[in-house]
Amino acid sequence: MNWTQYPDHGPDESLLGPVHGRRVLELGCGTGCNLAHLATLGAECVGIDIAPSQRAKAEARWGDVPGLTFQTAEATEFLADHPNNFDAVLSIFGPVWFTDPTSLLPLVRRALTSRGVFAFSHRPAASDREPGEHLRDSRAVARWDYSAHEWTELLSSASFTSITADIIAPPDGESVGTLVVRAEM
Numbered sequence: 001m002n003w004t005q006y007p008d009h010g011p012d013e014s015l016l017g018p019v020h021g022r023r024v025l026e027l028g029c030g031t032g033c034n035l036a037h038l039a040t041l042g043a044e045c046v047g048i049d050i051a052p053s054q055r056a057k058a059e060a061r062w063g064d065v066p067g068l069t070f071q072t073a074e075a076t077e078f079l080a081d082h083p084n085n086f087d088a089v090l091s092i093f094g095p096v097w098f099t100d101p102t103s104l105l106p107l108v109r110r111a112l113t114s115r116g117v118f119a120f121s122h123r124p125a126a127s128d129r130e131p132g133e134h135l136r137d138s139r140a141v142a143r144w145d146y147s148a149h150e151w152t153e154l155l156s157s158a159s160f161t162s163i164t165a166d167i168i169a170p171p172d173g174e175s176v177g178t179l180v181v182r183a184e185m
């Protein structure tokens with residue numbers, strides 16, 4: 001389970017709590033590697049991605065894994081259509097970073113079951129970076145680059161509880177950390 005951009009680095013799936021037998025949704029699942037891992041642990045997994053090419057790659061790679069399905073969908077539209085459906089919602093460098101949280105957070109809450117978990121990661125906002133962390137940044141898409149503190153406030157305003165937001169330091173030889181955020185219903 002890779003919450004960061006570096007393999008086998010940072011927290012594992014325990015961030016989501018027990019996953020066996022639970023319904024898990026990944027927003028912007030890409031080629032589905034993380035979700036395939038959760039499915040092998042017994043989770044019932046749905047991965048959505050706005051790009052049909054990602055679904056094709058995910059199905060080609062993981063189509064035989066039980067309890068794992070992929071769909072082509074936009075995150076807010078999918079969430080709006082699936083109220084009270086998932087025990088955990090995650091996003092790794094995915095749509096949580098690319099979607100206005102005032103629209104997204106109420107929809108995530110609505111899609112979660114009671115005591116559901118919401119967890120996501122993305123690159124740290126400029127205000128959370130270490131001095132000297134220089135990033136190449138083409139800004140091809142809009143991003144909601146909030147700091148750990150700002151995410152905590154946003155999630156609290158959206159009535160999430162037990163919120164943690166931590167910057168995971170990069171591995172040796174790398175300069176960019178990862179912001180990992182977790183909250184509960």
Ligand SMILES: C[S@@+](CC[C@H](N)C(=O)[O-])C[C@H]1O[C@@H](n2cnc3c(N)ncnc32)[C@H](O)[C@@H]1O
Binds near residue numbers: 030031048050076095
């Ligand atoms: C940087 S990739 C990360 C993919 C995967 N989570 C991973 O860690 O490898 C971001 C993914 O989010 C998808 N995406 C972006 N905006 C989206 C949206 N609004 N709804 C669904 N998927 C979206 C993109 O198509 C892309 O596959």
